[in-house]
Amino acid sequence: MEFKLAFIGFGTVGRGLMELLLQKQKDLQQTAGFTYRVVAIHDIILGTLMNEKGVNGRTALDLAAEEKSLKNHPDFVKQADAGHVITSTGANVIVEVTPTNIKTGQPAVAHVELALTNRKHVVTTNKGPVALAFHSLKKLADENGVEFRFEGTVMSGTPVFHLCETGLAGARTKRIRGILNGTTNYILTQMEKGIAYEEALRDAQQKGYAETVPHADVLGWDAKAKVLILANVLLGAH
Structure with a gap:
């Protein structure tokens, strides 16, 4: 199965992920059978790219770093907001990596809700949705048969949730202690x-x-x- 990714947010985290995907593309395919195509990138400051055949991630990274804008990318699209990217692209995975708003969780909560409602998997590093709306979003994901994943929200991506879901599935967590920041x-x-x-x-x-x-x-x-x-x-x- 090919994962078609749409990035919502292309700041430090989004660009870091893009860099890793480009560097490890062959390794991911050989070791995990993971193949992907980035079909959209949306950033409220940099602009929007859309191409069902695949956006050139290296060019996007270079433009974001050098010009602070994506407007000179061949896949640049005018007047496309996050909602349009989530619903109108062929993406089956939405990568929500906008900055965290811990007071309201927005606009990330709305992005995640829209994606899950449209039966698209969501991967996020944004703490807002998981801190403020986890149970409703998890229910929405389950109802639509898609995944809501958020390992990057704590422990710098160390897979604590996967560990507890699998290796510690028979145990009950009673206490959590550690360095949180x-x-x-x-x-x-x-x-x-x-x-x-x-x-x-x-x-x-x-x-x-x-x-x-x-x-x-x-x-x-x-x-x-x-x-x-x-x-x-x-x-x-x-």
Whole structure:
């Protein structure tokens, strides 16, 4: 089976995934029988690409990096929003990698709902839908016979959910404990050494651990989202 992918979001995460898919295309096919074709890319800032025969991912990456726009790509489409890409392409997998809005979950929740309703599998790294609407989205996926996958929302993609679904299927999760946010853990470790908070934060930003606007990490929003996700999925919390 060929997976036809549509990217909703083409920022750091989306481009990183595209790079991996291009680098490992032969390996994935040989070791896992995984074949794919990217039929669409939509980014609210960069623009939209659509081609049922396949979008050139390398060209998309180069344009996104060099020109901060996809308008010079041969598959560029004007005035196409995320909803149009989700419903109108032949994609059977929607890769939702837009930035997380932990307060409302939008627009990612709407993207996921639309995809599942149209019987398309969803893979996401966006914490909003899983933290705020997991149970309704999982029910929608089950009703439509499609997958809703979200390993990338916690533990940097380490497959904790797959582990619990398979290797620990006969066990019941009673407690979850761990470092929920690597950025704040790094900052706190530096502060334990006597380094001031402001300096530790700057150091984390310079090393790429913290964003330029670090509020999601240092104000606890990222950790809160991960707690909600783990509790929803592994503990059945509502």
